[in-house]
Amino acid sequence: MGGAPSFVLKIENPLKKSGSKATGSKKGSVKNIAAKKSVAKTATAVAKKKPKTVRLPGHIYDYPKYYDLIFGSDCQAELDFLQDCFACFADRKIKKLFEPACGTGRLMVRFAKLGYQISGNDLNEKAIDFCNRRLEKYGFPVSAFVGDMCNFKLKKPVDAAFNTINSFRHLEKPELAEAHMRVMADAVAPGGLYVLGLHLTPLTEAKVVEETWTASRGNLKIRSQMWLVDRMPAQRLEAYGMKYEVTKPNGREILEDQFNFLTYNVKQVLGLIASEPRWEIASVFDFAYDIQTPMALDDQTEDVVFVLRRIE
Numbered sequence: 001m002g003g004a005p006s007f008v009l010k011i012e013n014p015l016k017k018s019g020s021k022a023t024g025s026k027k028g029s030v031k032n033i034a035a036k037k038s039v040a041k042t043a044t045a046v047a048k049k050k051p052k053t054v055r056l057p058g059h060i061y062d063y064p065k066y067y068d069l070i071f072g073s074d075c076q077a078e079l080d081f082l083q084d085c086f087a088c089f090a091d092r093k094i095k096k097l098f099e100p101a102c103g104t105g106r107l108m109v110r111f112a113k114l115g116y117q118i119s120g121n122d123l124n125e126k127a128i129d130f131c132n133r134r135l136e137k138y139g140f141p142v143s144a145f146v147g148d149m150c151n152f153k154l155k156k157p158v159d160a161a162f163n164t165i166n167s168f169r170h171l172e173k174p175e176l177a178e179a180h181m182r183v184m185a186d187a188v189a190p191g192g193l194y195v196l197g198l199h200l201t202p203l204t205e206a207k208v209v210e211e212t213w214t215a216s217r218g219n220l221k222i223r224s225q226m227w228l229v230d231r232m233p234a235q236r237l238e239a240y241g242m243k244y245e246v247t248k249p250n251g252r253e254i255l256e257d258q259f260n261f262l263t264y265n266v267k268q269v270l271g272l273i274a275s276e277p278r279w280e281i282a283s284v285f286d287f288a289y290d291i292q293t294p295m296a297l298d299d300q301t302e303d304v305v306f307v308l309r310r311i312e
């Protein structure tokens with residue numbers, strides 16, 4: 001079990017604090033009452049100045065603007081790497097792309113700007129709406145749709161697909177992951193690619209995981225944390241906590257969420273890929289996204305990007 005840092009939110013209420021001071025004073029005299037009044041006045045003034053903190057309902061993916069600010073600003077390495085993969089490993093010209101679990105479409109919109117035809121799906125309606133509004137804003141077709149990455153069908157197969165940052169591990173059961181590999185083989189044309197990035201659980205002692213990101217745009221600042229809450233090896237699940245702390249000129253917002261990721265060791269992920277015979281492994285990389293440096297898989301491997309090629 002991973003140790004979860006305790007993120008206890010302290011919302012200080014200056015009125016209550018000062019009030020308790022006031023109630024602590026001895027009863028009776030006019031002086032005491034005046035003192036109480038003046039403490040109350042000061043407390044009200046402080047309360048007015050103190051930015052309000054609001055707890056946001058829902059899940060982290062329900063706030064695409066925040067997600068995109070944190071994760072959507074630094075995509076260049078992924079874009080370059082994916083295009084290197086298209087050039088090095090595909091047996092067909094790559095023009096049409098598909099991203100399962102596309103979220104806000106941070107990569108989709110950039111690929112559209114590079115001249116690719118792009119589409120994607122995601123379970124989250126708010127993310128899909130954000131993605132489509134942005135595509136529209138830049139004059140591209142509205143091409144993201146609400147859908148499940150293990151149960152969808154494209155009208156026509158695409159030349160390549162990608163799924164880079166563990167999204168695939170949201171499929172919490174091995175049979176769902178297998179269904180995903182099948183529908184992706186239907187979605188990608190022969191000679192095309194599926195680039196799949198995920199974090200593997202090494203066979204040696206796993207690290208305690210905690211990551212923090214910060215981002216800002218104008219007056220909006222976000223701090224995001226993700227940490228391992230629990231490991232459930234029998235179900236091959238890891239529970240993660242995730243938190244956004246958003247600072248705006250008129251107050252703060254806090255959102256805490258929890259989700260599960262299915263775990264994979266090397267053997268399990270290779271077994272999954274082998275479960276769909278229309279995929280072959282063209283190459284393997286790590287999250288450094290360096291096309292010059294393919295890697296060999298072993299029991300210690302953690303971050304891995306499979307370049308899968310669709311065969312007949």
Ligand SMILES: C[S@@+](CC[C@H](N)C(=O)[O-])C[C@H]1O[C@@H](n2cnc3c(N)ncnc32)[C@H](O)[C@@H]1O
Nearest residue numbers: 061101102103122123124127147148149167170
């Ligand atoms: C970490 S985000 C990644 C989004 C995007 N791929 C990116 O790289 O920014 C994971 C996304 O997976 C989506 N998701 C989770 N389960 C899904 C499923 N079964 N089918 C489609 N999308 C799913 C979530 O709604 C979320 O938008």
